[in-house]
Amino acid sequence: MNRVILHCDCDCFYASVEMLYHPEYRHRPMAVGGDPTRRHGIVLAKNQAAKMQGVKTGEALWQAQQKCPDIIFLPPRFPLYQQHSAAVREIFSRYTDQVEAFGLDECWLDVTGSRRLFGDGVTIARRIQKEVREELGITLSVGVSFNKTISKLGSDYRKPNGITLLPRSALAELVWPLPVERLLMVGPATTALLKRKGIRTIGQLANANPSVLKNWMGKRGELLYAYANGWDNSPVARFDELQLVKSIGNSTTTCRDLTNREEISQVFLLLADSVARRLRKQGLEAKQICISLRDTELHTITHQMPLSRPTCLSGELHHGALELFEQVKEEPYAYRSIGITAQNLCHQGEPGQLLLGEDPVRRKKQKALETAVDDLRRRFGSQLVRWGGLLTDLSLTGGNPSEEHTIHPAAFHP
Incomplete structure (x- = not known):
């Protein structure tokens, strides 16, 4: 029996949520991003008015502003988006307990066993669209197919607010x-x-x-x-299953181009501190690290390597990022955006090999120290305790990259 899998994608999700609170921007070009005055960040989402002006998700804010001089930028509010994402998933759960998140704005639903109650896949998709739009003010594009891979292609077919059926028989013609x-x-x-x-x-x-x-x-x-070829038998996770995050990353666009190792090191330390903090919050450690470097011509280099042992410590991530940088740098260089991603994650406490010359007591104390700092920051603000190396140039390191973070619930694929 063929499965019936829906892939539901919230249209322009961050921008759609913001327009619920800023209806005056509904028909004006608007995008969710960073701080354009500091040349900081990229377009995370845009509304239809901005899309019609050629603005693209993922491009730098200054590029969007060149295309659309009157565009309005709003800073991202991830806690708000998480609340709305949870509300959308609650509606999904009315139709099936097999709801697998793929980021905040996308989910797969296996409705194979729901058809006797609610109708065929397209009928269920229409019902879900209607309820999400009427209850939450957000539109969905839905792909209906026989597996996860093809249904995801379907949700991209007709945007916004579209439904696309991609049966196995349509693979050659439509896919x-x-x-x-x-x-x-x-x-x-x-x-x-x-x-x-x-x-x-x-x-x-x-x-x-x-x-x-x-x-x-x-x-x-x-x-x-x-x-x-349409061969994907991977199951849709159940709503109550723990979905292990496979990678956690931070990147930032700096207020000026980075042209020397000292500046690179400072920004990597800022990013490593943020990534390590979020690893500890989720009880995870990284076995691999990846860096990304974007130059003034918007060419991006990514490079990764395994770590000597799983870690959630800022200093070890920082050291790994610098080691990778030395391997890929080509002088002279000028980078406007850099990032760190912790990959191949595992739960803290999984056994690892003790390295020659390693001091396990020192490492344990360092983790206890950073965990204590996490608690202080949570209670009194992220700027209360900072690495000394971040205080030499606040124009580069004065921000909080955790506010523009990336969590991948499936493996990051270059």
Whole structure:
């Protein structure tokens, strides 16, 4: 029996939530981002008026302002978005207990067992759309299909407020002509690799030689081949299951270009402090670290490496980021945006190998110290206790990157 999987994507979610509180911006170009006066941040979401002016999610604020001089920027309010995200998921849970979040604004729903009560997949999608719009003032785009991968493609097909049915029989006609970068797990680096090899559409990927794809990309090549052919049996998690976060990251766009190692080190320390704090909050440690560097030509470099042991300590993440930077830097350099992502996460306390020369007592004390600082910051504000190295240039390190963070409930794919 074919499953019936919905992928529900809240349209322009952050911007939609903000317009509930700022209805005066509904028909004016508006985007949620950072601080344009400090050239800080990117467009996280935009409304339809901004989209019509060519503004794109993910571009720098100054780029959006060039396209649309009268655009209004609002700072992100993640606690507010989390509240509305929870309210949307509560409506989803009326139809199934298999609700799997993919970020704050997207969810998969397995409604295979709900059809006798509520109708077929498209009927359920319409009911959910109506309830979310009437109760919360937010529109959804929904893909209806036989697995998670294809349903996610469907939710992108008709935006905003659309429903797209993609049955298995429509794979060749509706899915294969799509650009390969639309497929789940195909990010910028993978897209560039595939295009260099002459693979530009999902159909070309589906009809490629799987052995050749494996030679190019290892196991990921085999997985992408399967996804392109509609082979994805991964289950939708239940609403009450703990979904282990696979990566936690912070990035920031600085008020000026970073042109020397001292500045790079300061900003990496700011980011490492934030990432480590959030790891500890969730009881997690990182086995791998990844850095991203974006230059003045908007070219992005990412590089990653395994850590010597799992960690949730700021200093160890900072040291790892600098080690990676030394491996990839090409002088002279000028970076306007840098980031750190903790990857391959595990629960704190999982056994690890003791390293030669390591002082476990010192490490335990350092963790206790940073945990105590976490508590002070929670009670009295994030600026109460700071690393001394962050006080030398507050124009670079005076912000709080935790307010613009990234948590990936599925593995980050370059």
